[in-house]
Amino acid sequence: MTCWGLHVYATDDSAKPVALLARAGAARDRLREAIAAAGGRIVLEEDPNELDAAALDAAAPQVVLVALEPAVEDALERLETVLEAPHLSLLFEEAELAARREGWEAQRWIRHLAAKLQGHQNVLPPGSESELADATNAVQAVPEVAVQAAESAPSAPLNFELEDAAAALSDWQPDAPRFEPMADDARPEVLDFEQLIAASATETAPAQEAPRSAAVPPPLPPLDTTVVEPEAALPKPAGDFNSWSLLEDDGYVAEPVTVDVEKEQAPVLASLLNREFSLVEIDAGEADANGAVLLLAGVGGPDAVRRVLAGLPEDFQHPVLVQLRLDGGRYANLVKQMARATVLPVALADPGQPLVAGNVYILPDAMGLELSGAGLSFSAEQNDLLSAMPPARSAVMMLSGADVALVPQVLEFASKGGWVAGQVGEGCYDPAAASQLAAAEMTAGDPEFLVAELAVHCAG
Incomplete structure (x- = not known):
């Protein structure tokens, strides 16, 4: 039905109703095709400059797709009260981009538009369903034993795998004979420390009788055990150190140091005065x-x-x-x-x-x-x-x-x-x-x- 240039569509009621607000031209044609390909149902198509707010509200759309361009700026401000209704979902698209979008880029935009209209996250191109199905089948092909173990895990103790392994090894029999303890009469004799020293001396005795080599150096001369008296070694300081005291009046007193403040500060002040400051560097x-x-x-x-x-x-x-x-x-x-x-x-x-x-x-x-x-x-x-x-x-x-x-x-x-x-x-x-x-x-x-x-x- 067409009335004064206002296009109202009535198609499948199961699709989400969409209002297309765009000026006549290539951009509106492309957006109309995109909405149809994305599964939307256009209930209103009109130039925003010629659209009345009451007509937009009467069409009862759930989604409003606006083709933005300078010529519709004032009209959008006029319709702002209706467009900001909480039950409306607003989608904006540059009219110039919509007019020149073709091929793969147009198909990708249609997939995103379909995801927004239908409320899902699938924006993959056609043909990816088989890959998704293969991934789903791979997940479903998990061995039944692993599934049973996962289902029993919450009620089983944390070390149930160790207990199962221990049960599986309980009946294991090795091919080699088990270790048998040694008889008491076959065990070696254990010697104490003194017996070990005596046996070592007996074994090394023949080696000590061997003639000494001529290359062995002569023994060292005896050490000089003369005791040097402290008085002869070091001169005795004047006075007895036991009588020293830090509290005595005749103790060491540091000489006072006189500092000429003006003389000491003069070079510092001169260097500061001669230094060039820059507010630009500080800022x-x-x-x-x-x-x-x-x-x-x-x-x-x-x-x-x-x-x-x-x-x-x-x-x-x-x-x-x-x-x-x-x-x-x-x-x-x-x-x-x-x-x-x-x-x-x-x-x-x-x-x-x-x-x-x-x-x-x-x-x-x-x-x-x-x-x-x-x-x-x-x-x-x-x-x-x-x-x-x-x-x-x-x-x-x-x-x-x-x-x-x-x-x-x-x-x-x-x-x-x-x-x-x-x-x-x-x-x-x-x-x-x-x-x-x-x-x-x-x-x-x-x-x-x-x-x-x-x-x-x-x-x-």
């Missing part, structure tokens, strides 16, 4: 303690960035930088989109602007960073952002679609003490860069997990 150490959080994203990144910003607390004490490359440079619209997802202030970065803790900055193209005595600030000259960020107090997240070419720089940043994490799992349409971070044993997970780990890291 540089404080600036090193103020880092930043950098979010790198690409294809599928807007949704991941929203989820990360939504999880940041209101008292977050670090500036957050978002580098998300957009065709056409519509970063002002991206600022509006991200401002709806977070309680933190969101602004577009300007050259020369200092970074303020707790603010979110959208980085346009050709934007750099510089570290000075006043801290971090934006630069009009594009450079390596990571080289300006103090690693000890900074963090980097590589979200969906992040540039793979930046992985070596990010890993080097981590080796210097920076906190690094990558997005993997459901909702990550391009995990190539994040997968390399996970292989390097960096923190990996969905955006909600990463932002929770980031909060713990920044709190420490």
